[in-house]
Amino acid sequence: MTDRQQRPLEEVSSEPHEMELSDEDILAAMASISGYLDITTEDFRALYHLAHQRAVARMFAHIRADRLMRWGVDPLAPDLPLDEAARLLVRGGIMAVPVADADGRVLGMLTEADFFRRLHVDSFLELILRLLEDPSGFTHRFHETTVREAMTSPAVTVPEDASFREIAAAFHQHEGRATPVVDGARRLRGLLLRRDFIGACKLPSAI
Amino acid sequence: MKTRAYFAKMRGATRGSPPRVGHAEIFWSWVGGFVGISAVSWANLASIQRYDLTLMVGSFGASAVLLYGAVRSPLAQPRNLIGGHVLSAVVGVTCRKLMHHAPWLAGAMAVATAIAIMHATRTLHPPGGATALIAVIGSPQIHDLGFFYVLVPVTLGSLILLAVALVVNNLPKSRRYPEVWL
Numbered sequence: 001m002t003d004r005q006q007r008p009l010e011e012v013s014s015e016p017h018e019m020e021l022s023d024e025d026i027l028a029a030m031a032s033i034s035g036y037l038d039i040t041t042e043d044f045r046a047l048y049h050l051a052h053q054r055a056v057a058r059m060f061a062h063i064r065a066d067r068l069m070r071w072g073v074d075p076l077a078p079d080l081p082l083d084e085a086a087r088l089l090v091r092g093g094i095m096a097v098p099v100a101d102a103d104g105r106v107l108g109m110l111t112e113a114d115f116f117r118r119l120h121v122d123s124f125l126e127l128i129l130r131l132l133e134d135p136s137g138f139t140h141r142f143h144e145t146t147v148r149e150a151m152t153s154p155a156v157t158v159p160e161d162a163s164f165r166e167i168a169a170a171f172h173q174h175e176g177r178a179t180p181v182v183d184g185a186r187r188l189r190g191l192l193l194r195r196d197f198i199g200a201c202k203l204p205s206a207i
Numbered sequence: 208m209k210t211r212a213y214f215a216k217m218r219g220a221t222r223g224s225p226p227r228v229g230h231a232e233i234f235w236s237w238v239g240g241f242v243g244i245s246a247v248s249w250a251n252l253a254s255i256q257r258y259d260l261t262l263m264v265g266s267f268g269a270s271a272v273l274l275y276g277a278v279r280s281p282l283a284q285p286r287n288l289i290g291g292h293v294l295s296a297v298v299g300v301t302c303r304k305l306m307h308h309a310p311w312l313a314g315a316m317a318v319a320t321a322i323a324i325m326h327a328t329r330t331l332h333p334p335g336g337a338t339a340l341i342a343v344i345g346s347p348q349i350h351d352l353g354f355f356y357v358l359v360p361v362t363l364g365s366l367i368l369l370a371v372a373l374v375v376n377n378l379p380k381s382r383r384y385p386e387v388w389l
Contacts, residue, residue: 031226034381038280042220 021045060164060201068167068200069181069190075100076147078107082118083142085110085150094191096178099151104187106180108153113176118142118150157182160189167197235379239275243371244268247364254359261348262360266292266337267368273333274372282332284385287325289365291332295321296361299342300354314343 026041075098076085089097089110096111112124121127156173157180158166170179171194181190228236244267251262270292273283281287299317306313321339325331341349342356349356376384 027226034229034232035279036228036232036277037225038277038282040224 021048063164063167063197063200064160065158065162065167065181065192066160066189068196069192070196071190073098073188073191075104075106075188076110077102078146078148078151080147081143082115082145082147082150085147086115086142094178094193096176096191098155098180098188098191099147099153100188106155106157106182106186106188107148108151109155109176109178109180110147110151111176114150114152118145152176155180157186158192159183164201167192171197231379231381235375235382236276239372239375240271242375243271243275243368246367246371250363250367251360260359262364262367264338264341264360264364266334266341267364269334269337270332270365270368274368275375278372278376278382278384279386281386284387285369286387286389287330287332288369289362290328290330291325291335292338292361292365293357294324294328294330295332295335295339296342296357297354298324299339300356302339303343303350304353310343314340317343 021044023041026044030037030041030044073094074088074092076088078099078101085097089095089112096109098106099108099110100106116122116124116127119127119130121130152174156170156176158170160181160183162170162181167179177195178191178193180188181192183189247263247267254260254262270288273280274288277283295317298321302313302317302320306316317339318336321335322331325335338361352359372384376382
């Protein structure tokens with residue numbers, strides 16, 4: 001895993017952002033309701049937080065890794081040459097594919113970013129520019145490299161019963177487009193795409 | 208450390224008590240309190256003249272604060288008003304009858320038990336504590352009523368306050384009463 005992909009653990013927060021209400025906020029809201037409200041700001045805040053947690057839990061209760069994951073994803077073998085792996089990625093239309101050993105145990109992930117890293121570029125656009133500027137100097141030999149050497153390892157995985165919290169934490173930990181879903185023995189069960197997860201959260205467009 | 212935490216609690220955790228209400232709110236609270244206590248006083252006069260029964264209890268003043276001044280409060284809802292007064296009156300009279308030889312014990316027992324019973328029955332109404340205490344420390348006239356104290360003045364007086372609350376609190380657009388009946 002590259003430095004770019006890794007974040008310190010303190011930053012990882014799987015909780016949906018919860019706003020802290022100031023006393024001024026609560027008092028202003030109370031003032032806008034006519035009539036004496038028999039409640040302190042602290043009571044209101046405590047109720048708000050508890051009710052909010054409950055509502056979030058209810059909103060995301062349906063989210064489970066094995067319900068959202070894609071089935072039938074063929075993992076790459078670790079000793080596959082990188083050029084063949086690249087063709088498989090392009091053909092499959094998924095730019096992040098798990099790498100697994102013969103028993104199906106997940107060893108890592110091979111993503112577009114891994115190819116960029118080996119080419120010493122950060123993006124597709126940078127790659128094009130490099131090719132335009134110096135086509136002859138580009139002599140990376142993908143067929144001499146194996147998937148094992150290029151992959152990001154270990155992969156951030158989630159168990160089949162991973163909840164909203166765990167999945168969100170996984171996608172916080174890495175920037176990839178997908179996370180492998182594994183069973184107790186780390187065998188590949190499916191692939192959970194970031195976009196499928198975000199789609200399932202049905203987040204309102206404006207918060 | 209525990210001692211320090213204990214005393215730290217006394218500083219208070221909350222900054223800012225509920226804001227002052229608007230002028231209209233103050234006006235309607237005043238109207239409610241005035242009409243409510245007038246109604247009980249008027250009925251009290253009629254009742255004393257005809258039946259020699261008092262209808263006025265000090266705790267009704269406290270009920271008026273909640274009913275007309277904190278209309279939305281859970282403490283001011285009909286279940287709490289009637290339930291709190293009636294149960295506390297029963298507790299008060301019982302304590303007076305069982306412990307009249309030790310007034311301090313009867314009073315403390317009446318109020319504490321009234322609070323506990325109101326809690327347990329979701330009828331907490333602060334004036335109920337006064338209703339229970341008055342049953343113990345009240346005039347000989349109150350003592351002579353025995354358990355009749357529960358019906359008149361307590362239940363009847365509470366019903367009059369409730370009727371006034373229903374009429375007055377629903378007049379202004381900004382008010383609604385009750386929030387919940389039971």
